[in-house]
Amino acid sequence: METAARRQRDLRQRETLFLDRARKFLLSHGYHGLTMDRIAQATGYSRGTIYQHFRSKEDIIVALINRGMAQRLSMIERAAGFQGRTRERMQAVGEAVDLFMRLYRDDARVAYLGNAEAVMQKASEASLNTMKGLLHQTTAIATGIVREAIEVGDLTLKPPATPEILIFNLWAITEEGHASGMMWTPPSELGVSNPLDAVINGCEMLCDGYGWRPLSHECNYSAARQRILGEIFPEESRKLGILDADWRGRRKNRVVSN
Template identity: 30%
Template sequence: MSPRTISETEFHAREQELLNVARSLVENECLTSLTIDKLVAASPYSKGTIYKHFISKEDMWMAICNMCVTEIHELFSRALSFKGSSRERVLAVFVSYLIWAKLHPAQLFAVLSAHSPSVASLCSDDRNTTHHQLESDLMGLMNQVIAEAIEAGDLVLPEGMCFEQITFAMWSASWGAMALIMSKGHSCELNQMVLERESFTNAKLILDGFQWKPMSQDWNYNESIKRIANELFQPEIEALEKAGNPFIFV
């Protein structure tokens, strides 16, 4: 008897199911310990079936990364719908990224791992193409709000700089704070750090450094953060509360 042929919709649904199982394994362990054999053991599917979806463990890692970036894109898009100044909307992006990281702490590092050339070289062309498109889409969202800020007179692009450099500065400041604090281990110095406070301090330093108006001394951004969280991300805030990892307003 020949094997049953499944539809494209069924195939996609099965891949999503496998990715959900894989992501739960990442949260319990880490990305680099996740193998095809572990996914076989944790799912109802054979190794042959799983290899129809992922050509290697690295391809599976990239698929997890792409799923994460898709979620982050949705949160960023929601953040940029905030009714406020361009700087408040950028701050909403910081809020959304922090919320996602608190909901998926181990996967924050999984996204970075996918940037490794050794991972990309063992992935399918389609998976790599999807990854590049997703990252380009994220960059496009940020470039859009930067362009709007310049047009509104809230921001003057520093001489010799491009939009991508501003986006990179914001991304590295946000990711760096989260990565260092969330992986602090037994560091006495980092144990004194509060994730939300340090993340928003970095945001203030970066945005004030670019002279992005209104400047922090001219606006109560703590109140903006509360509005952003309550108006846009209430389901995620409640999920964090339920998980015992509440969002801390500072």
């Protein structure tokens, strides 16, 4: 019986439709501008039908966040496979997040808007757990790289620092820095013209502070960036026009082996 499969597919399709419309309202009119009525109106279904997919409007928001986080996770996974020194692999992960922010601005914005107690409080246990899982997977990759760095001898953590704490702080810079780009008070008002660059700078300096070798003055991390973009995210970076056309020609700039 094939009908069941098709129905399943239809359901998924409709769920996607709901999510897409919801995102539109959330982005254009904020939390209070997103209502079940509007989604129903915009999709041609009735309110009741939406409730067959989601427990509440907050549940929709979390589902939306999860969709974005899954996308980001897949990019991070790809990045973690970069061939290079441990610190470069960490950099690749950062680059993945950066690309995600630029390429999927809407999803990033949704994540920012939805990251609120008002939302979490009313979301379903299920979607909250999915979210938690996604988050754990993401940090696991990052701490994995740190552990490897320690094993390989690129990094020596002095107490009370631990791999988790390092990632915790790296993550804080990244998240907060990116979030600030969408806040009520734009970072430009605080004298930071380009938060994305500020994040990169902060991560680099933090890694330097922890003594993660090679330090930024021992290695050309701008060149490493071009390699990462070219090898792992060629399409994405071309789409954004942030990859030097002749990056291959720059390979000589490659990091010197220890």
